Amino acid sequence: MSARIRRPRKILNPPSIKGFKPFGIDPEMKSSKGSVNLLFEEYEALRLRDYDGLNHHQASLMMNVSRPTFTRIYAAALQKVATAFVEGRQMTIEGGKVYFDSDWHQCNACECYFSHPHKQLPIEECPLCGSKEISEFDFPEENNQMQNERDKCICSQCQYEQIHQSGVPCKEEVCPECGHFMKRKGGPGRRGRKMKGI
Amino acid sequence: MKVAIASTGNTLDSNIDSSFGRCAWFIIIDTESGGMEFIPNTNRDMEEHVGRVAVELVSLRNVSMIVSGDFGQKIKPMLDSMHIQMVVIKDSQKKISDIVELLNNRRK
Incomplete structure (x- = not known):
């Protein structure tokens, strides 16, 4: 029997960088080991738990996984960050079974809703009518049972x-x-x- | 920039379709050249994965924005990861020509 399919993890904010590089390595100590690969989901777990200060339960709801799964992702993230720190290795942030969720906005002029896929660019106007009267909008989560019940x-x-x-x-x-x-x-x-x- | 619109028919007087995967026609508009392409949605009667097939169809034409009445739960994350902007218009009486006009006015 094959393993159960891994549930894709929801990422709200993709990282603005692709990785980290150590500096001041002793040339004699320079190890031939490669870089540590931090997955997107592990980056997101660190961000939600330690940067935003959510607890595991709240963070697991944000990533659309169960609480124990979040705890495992978070533990893997800490392990990798610690490995990179202690062994002075590079860290790359890529990969993982994830999907990106964008924030939605509403145009008050033409009454449309639109997503904003390019997070690094600021939102200035409605993509349809060009009006500047836009406001943030939250789609009611239809699939999230935790929210409904x-x-x-x-x-x-x-x-x-x-x-x-x-x-x-x-x-x-x-x-x-x-x-x-x-x-x-x-x-x-x-x-x-x-x-x-x- | 290319924009795809989900439409109920193949004329500019048709209304916007309330779903993307099961819409009748896709209309691809090139806002720079003003060119238009009407594509019939032949997969709309499939039981499953209509959304995914529809996304593949329009992404082959390098659209950067899709206008529709709504998007399904499965294709929202797909379009997000492909950096395609989604625009939802809940007003089902809106005509294709209205949307084209809005897009053309914005260009000027």
Whole structure:
């Protein structure tokens, strides 16, 4: 049986450079080893986790992979960056099973929506009518189940509901209505108490 | 610059098609020379992968922008990685001649 097909990883911002070069290498120590190849998905994992400061769960949603897969990509990225640092090797950023997602914009003059594939160029005008009245636009994500069937936090006292923020435990949220702690709606409840009875 | 438009017919009075892969005709417009090419979409009745075939068809003609009523989930990432700009016009009553006019006005 063949392996399961790898899910393509979504890249929001491709890197602006193609790699890194070390400087000041001792000529005697100069190793014949080649460069380290950092994949696009590993670059994106580093960017989301360490540059943007997202947690693994939030970052995995951004890349459209599962949380454990994101953790594996991130671990591989750290391993490669460390290898390049310690051994003084070059690093190239290329390859990987990825697709690029562009940001969408809306033209207020001709009522069209357009994507912007060349990220390095600034957006100045509508590609269709040339109007400068453009605004950012977010397409509703149709394929992302996580977005549609969102979990909810519920107040244990007054039953106030709010949409659960991924990465923030419900029990740390405070109800804005009555100030009590919240819990996950339809969650498993207090499992600890059940365990004691067994 | 070459622009592809998904159309319901092969005249300038036709409307814009609400889907790209299963549209009736592709219209390729060269904004520099003003030339136009009408291509019938012979693959529109295929069950699967119409979007991919359509992208291959228009990318052979080096278009840099596609105008359509909508794009499917599968071809959005494809076009993004090929650096082809997508323009979505939700108004299905818009005529091809209107779009051509808009593009020509922009050139001036």
